[in-house]
Amino acid sequence: MTRIEIPGDSLFGYDNLPYGVFSTARTSPRVGVRVADTVVDLTVVDTVFATASLNPFMAQGHARWVEVREQILDLIAGEIPDAAVHPVDEVTMHMPFEVADYVDFYASEHHASNLGRLFRPGSEPLMPNWKHLPVGYHGRAGTVVPSGTDIVRPTGQRKGEDVPTFGESRRLDIEAEVGFVVGTPSPLGTSVGVDDFDERVFGLVLLNDWSARDIQAWEYVPLGPFLGKSFATSISPWVVPLLALEAARV
Amino acid sequence: MTRIEIPGDSLFGYDNLPYGVFSTARTSPRVGVRVADTVVDLTVVDTVFATASLNPFMAQGHARWVEVREQILDLIAGEIPDAAVHPVDEVTMHMPFEVADYVDFYASEHHASNLGRLFRPGSEPLMPNWKHLPVGYHGRAGTVVPSGTDIVRPTGQRKGEDVPTFGESRRLDIEAEVGFVVGTPSPLGTSVGVDDFDERVFGLVLLNDWSARDIQAWEYVPLGPFLGKSFATSISPWVVPLLALEAARV
Structure with missing residues (x-):
């Protein structure tokens, strides 16, 4: 023993x-x-x-x-x-x-403004909806891997002078995020209230939202990030249960 | 017998x-x-x-x-x-x-231009990338249902005069699409060539890409359609194998 x-x-x-x-x-x-x-x-x-x-x-x-x-x-x-x-x-x-669906929310105002200036120079960095609802997009569930997995630099189209060029991404980026792991399902067509958070969310992981910014900048309008993001997302292999955060409540 | x-x-x-x-x-x-x-x-x-x-x-x-x-x-x-x-x-x-991941491509020029005029009046209906690559976004795999399943009209935010309003969608829309069912996986970090189409794609379904246009119009910038689309996607229960199309080849 x-x-x-x-x-x-x-x-x-x-x-x-x-x-x-x-x-x-x-x-x-x-x-x-x-x-x-x-x-x-x-x-x-x-x-x-x-x-x-x-x-x-x-x-x-x-x-x-x-x-x-x-x-x-x-x-x-x-x-x-x-x-x-x-x-x-x-x-x-x-x-x-197992990841059933994976959603990435644009939750930090600083980050959202920063990306707005990067991708839409000369216009308002925040879209008018940002202050009113959590803006998000679906990622590719099948590409979520545990931290330590080798990531292959993705290839894709980049905006060119006259025509797009194709090749490996030159602007690979990292983003540290917190991932919420939903543990129990909700029936299709029903809403989950804020008060149900504790009942639905099992825990948290750290997450690296890998981004190929050159590929993303070209392909992401108007339907959002796709190939520029969906090649890999790394998560910590340890899931901290939400219950663990009770001890840190202030 | x-x-x-x-x-x-x-x-x-x-x-x-x-x-x-x-x-x-x-x-x-x-x-x-x-x-x-x-x-x-x-x-x-x-x-x-x-x-x-x-x-x-x-x-x-x-x-x-x-x-x-x-x-x-x-x-x-x-x-x-x-x-x-x-x-x-x-x-x-x-x-x-079982749907592992679900991607919706913006494949029809007529449709893409039409939606561009609807959502971005006064600007070019097609984005400059459209003629060069297949523009797509990930949908919510868990909401794909067989045809005949009742669909609940979604609620969400709509753009208001001063502040957004919340309620049932008033602009529920339908879109007839063809869905390609990928039958075999490819290893993470590898590319699948056009020549591999027959080896990967098992068959086709008819698909209704339900859309709540009022919700979508407000929330979809800059990260693409999310709540305005991800409440339901109906598919035909019958999958026509790609091999069936050989007989129709011209």
């Missing part, structure tokens, strides 16, 4: 407890929780974690998310079977969930 | 043979082929069809698509077990496949 020591300065203490999908040389991909410098195999808590995806657990809903977090706190406060505890540098991390 | 008679004027003769997912009062959802006014249960050809989705069959690739079409032609030219033949008005049709 193992008792996990959590150093006082660890970013992975009792308040955080992010979920991820990991494998080892001897263990097939499954869901684990990060505690200090270890990954604890959550199949000791529930068989719902014996699969390479958080989706089945997320589908169980908010009450179960609360319950399992309590079970994990109990587990790691005591002794854990040795076979369920892995040093974090001995595991391989994978995509933590 | 049943022998299917195909009237000379049937749209569902030997050249067409579309695939769909059907169920009856006594049969769980599975893949069938439409022949004249009947649906033939394809589990008599292969167990890959004993599921409520074309995805496993499509994943088998082009060579297998050709082979199975030959097997179906042999089957329906002869006698078929009675239990595998259902009158089309006694079956319920379902979504024929």
Whole structure:
């Protein structure tokens, strides 16, 4: 049996407890929780974690998310079977969930204004709708990959002097974003209210919204970013549950 | 045993043979082929069809698509077990496949110009990129439904006199489109050439790209159509294989 020591300065203490999908040389991909410098195999808590995806657990809903977090706190406060505890540098991390749809919102006024000046010089940097609703677009769900995956520089058309030119992007850009992971579905044709946020959103990931600005600048009007964005989006392999943020509420 | 008679004027003769997912009062959802006014249960050809989705069959690739079409032609030219033949008005049709990602291309110059005049009066109806590349945007994969599914009129913001107003769309619109169903994946970071079209594209559906024009007109700049489009997209439950079009080649 193992008792996990959590150093006082660890970013992975009792308040955080992010979920991820990991494998080892001897263990097939499954869901684990990060505690200090270890990954604890959550199949000791529930068989719902014996699969390479958080989706089945997320589908169980908010009450179960609360319950399992309590079970994990109990587990790691005591002794854990040795076979369920892995040093974090001995595991391989994978995509933590299947992405059904992926929406990117233009949520920062500073960023939206900056991009407005970049792509529409000489006009108002913010469109009139920006102050009234969350402007967003759908990304390509199939290109969301876990951090660490090599990204291939995309090729595409760039605006040319007379005719467009084709080739590798010369203006590859990065954008740090926070991704919200929706855990439970809502029926088609119904609205989800702001008050339902806690019931629907399971957790958060860090996200790199890779952009090929030269390709984007040419192709994105009037239907929005497409090839200039949809070649890859990297996310952190660890999903911080929304419940973890309660401890940080001010 | 049943022998299917195909009237000379049937749209569902030997050249067409579309695939769909059907169920009856006594049969769980599975893949069938439409022949004249009947649906033939394809589990008599292969167990890959004993599921409520074309995805496993499509994943088998082009060579297998050709082979199975030959097997179906042999089957329906002869006698078929009675239990595998259902009158089309006694079956319920379902979504024929799972949608991983959904892209809508702005492929008709007439339509693109028309929409340009509608949404950007006083400026050039076509953007300069339109003649050089296929302009497209990602839709919401989770809202693609089979024809016949009731569509709920969406609510959202509309541009107002001083401030936006919120309510049901007053300008619900329809657009008839042809949908291409990609059957086999390509590795992330690779390009698919035009010559690979036959190997990747399994078939075609008819598609209704529902649009709430008042919502779209307000929210779609600069990131493209989002809430104004992503509430529903209807497709025909029958997928016409690309191979069926060979007979119509001129």
